[in-house]
Amino acid sequence: MDINRDEIRKTAEQIRKDCICMSTRANFGHLAPALSSADIIATLYKGIMNYRPDNPQWPDRDSFILSKGHGCLALYSILSQVGYYKRDLLRDFASKCDTMLPGHPEIKLPGVEANTGSLGHGIPLAIGMALAAKMDDRKCRVFVLTGDGELEEGTNWEAAMIAAKHKLDNLVVIVDRNSLQLGDFTENISQLEPLEDKWRAFGWSTKNVNGHNIEELLPSLNSAPYETGRPTAVIAHTIKGKGLEIAENKIEWHHKVLTREQYESLKDNLGLEALE
Template identity: 45%
Template sequence: MGNPDMVDVAASADRRDSLAARAEFVRERANWMRRRLLKMIVDAGQGHPGGDLSSADIVACLYFDILRIDPKVPAAPGRDRFVLSKGHCTGVLYTALAGRGFFPEAELDTYLKPESRLNGHPNRTYLPGIETNTGPLGHGLPVGVGVAVAGQIDEAGYRVFVLTGDGELQEGSMWEAAMFAGHRGLGNLTVIVDRNRLQQGARTEETNALEPLADKWRAFGWDVVEVDGHDHAALLAAFDDAAAARARPRVIIANTFKGQGVSFMRDQAGWHHGVPNAEQYAQAMAELEAEMSR
């Protein structure tokens, strides 16, 4: 079963590999995740493809390169912790977990079906590799901050990564948690903002403006990095830098597009949730397969 005190770095984990080689591996994995999660959504007749697709590159970098986790020992004390604060985007999380071997890939076919372990929101009592239940927005970051505080008190070596949506930053609980993290100097905590600028029904800046977003985080005592959230090399470099010892929490603002990878979904609020019809699904898969062969 493996040593419970040890964890493996993720799948492409030979750190002698060049950044370009690591990025290419992650690109392939992200493309596979996009194709697989779209099939899940079509088969289930429901889902949140827009946010799944916008965050696929981020999640692929984490699960297939960055996170120190071991599917054979999912509760290893020294593991890194990942919290999906935007808990409705389970398609991208489940494909990553299956791809890393936390459960069989075939189980993805049960997505959202009766008695499936693959709920519309992640449940830690159902699946290995899920750190906490999320769904109601504004909960994941406070939990992640608590986990990071525990690591700080215990002088543990694990790192905590939290993925949040940008619309979710309109929740007051997120800024309470951010303020406390800055006060505690949680250098073991990294937040990634999926900054696709869309939420259900409208753009974030039309609903409740977030800008200047980077300055807000800095005011709460955070180090801030802004990257192209679809540039795998830039993401990996930002995560590598975040792994260095530091005295403050770090936020990576990943500029993304909702529905990335599928032309008719890209940057469209209407695909926050929804199901492609047969013609749309065929087009989406053709575009993703063409992208993979470039």
């Protein structure tokens, strides 16, 4: 794959614009959790993963599971940008009961690998996919993006032990380490640190990266697995609400969205499209 770093940055910027637009239009959504993951998701789809939008079930594809399903605004944007469906569909986010773009991703939408949003399920699902790929001798990888608050779910750590036992070096877990969750900073709720040491103790190869720096993300994700026979955990340090100054690192913005008035006041500065 030819990797254009400027294209990845532009893609991440468009993800953020789409997230702001979709959530404002719907007056609904988890905006800040989507904004923190934009650079990670753009890097995966524009610089790392092998996939075919014209054949979503291609057996040898790399798979991506958004375990933090509430951040689906970013996933919907990237899937439209790489051609899984027309971008006009983004207007339907949370617009009706049977929308293709609900508040958490569902497999009825092309490009979505798993229904997610009930936290703690993404890594266990990915283990089954990675193990199946190993058994079928398919040279593909499974990527999971999990929230750091989500790591308080015990199923993740049970899954981490299983992945190490089966030597799933085709599995890459990326932790969106923005240090915030629904009601407070993560360390005020349940102590995660030393997070890298915990992953390593469970038998994983680990690395810390700046989750907004493409120059760090690209080699860190592309070089996985770091060790043969070990799954990979990439702890990507991010800012919740990145790119929207009034939302950055603010607890209350976990599930807040812009009002139409705020959107209009920021539209020209952020290069946002007009809302009809």
